[in-house]
Amino acid sequence: MRVLVTGGAGFIGSHVVAALRERGHEPLVFDVREDPGADVRDPAAVGRALSGVDAVCHQAAMVGLGDGVADAAEYVSRNDLGTAVLLAAMAEAGVGTLPRTSGSAPAGGIPVRAWLTAQALLALLLNHLLLTGW
Ligand SMILES: NC(=O)c1ccc[n+]([C@@H]2O[C@H](COP(=O)([O-])OP(=O)(O)OC[C@H]3O[C@@H](n4cnc5c(N)ncnc54)[C@H](O)[C@@H]3O)[C@@H](O)[C@H]2O)c1
Known part of the structure; x- marks a missing residue:
């Protein structure tokens, strides 16, 4: 399979890349x-990166x-906006396989649509908390 590994140069991602190659x-x-x-x-x-990809x-x-609450926007931007943009692009490109990974729960696969809904709700909640001062 051709697998796009976002964060593939990071700690977890580089291990995923090595395991996939193996x-x-x-x-x-x-x-x-x-x-x-x-x-x-x-x-x-x-969108360009997803071309010809089977899974992400x-x-x-x-x-x-982070250093403090001032970092919150960058965390939300990279983690929540980034995930939402990725999931929307996957839906657009017809790439429907997204293995779920987590440090606190067993890894498994969930449908993209279900995760998109969960992420959208989380992003809305975080935006609300940020706008209302926590
Ligand atoms: N390291 C652990 O022990 C551990 C444990 C449990 C869960 N996790 C989860 O695994 C995931 C990866 O963590 P990690 O430890 O590998 O972190 P890391 O910082 O080593 O790697 C993250 C990578 O993401 C890249 N990145 C950041 N923003 C980006 C963006 N906007 N676009 C593209 N790339 C971007 C960074 O350049 C970096 O290489 C996180 O979701 C983390 O919560 C990690």
Whole structure:
């Protein structure tokens, strides 16, 4: 399978890339660390990257603790907006396989539409909390 690995230059993503290669798949890294133009918040760049792709493993994220509440917008932008842009582009491109990964729950696969709904609700909640001062 041809798998787009967002955040593929990061800690988790680079292991995913190596594991995919070991198993004979074709990972494609999509990560701003390797290419400033490979930003999951950029619909055009994501759309181009999805061409010919069978599945996406989404590991692009801003992780860890920031310096303070001033970092909140950048976290929401990279993590929530980035995920929403990616999912919308996947729906547009007809790419429907998105393995779910998590540090606290068993990995599995969920339908893109269900995750899109969950992410949209989360983004709305976070936007509301930010706009209303938490
Ligand atoms: N590292 C862990 O132990 C751990 C544990 C549980 C869950 N996770 C989850 O795994 C995911 C990846 O974490 P990680 O530890 O590999 O982080 P990381 O910081 O090592 O890697 C994240 C990668 O995403 C890239 N990135 C950030 N914003 C981007 C954007 N807008 N467009 C494209 N690429 C972007 C970064 O350049 C980086 O290479 C996160 O969702 C994290 O919550 C990590």
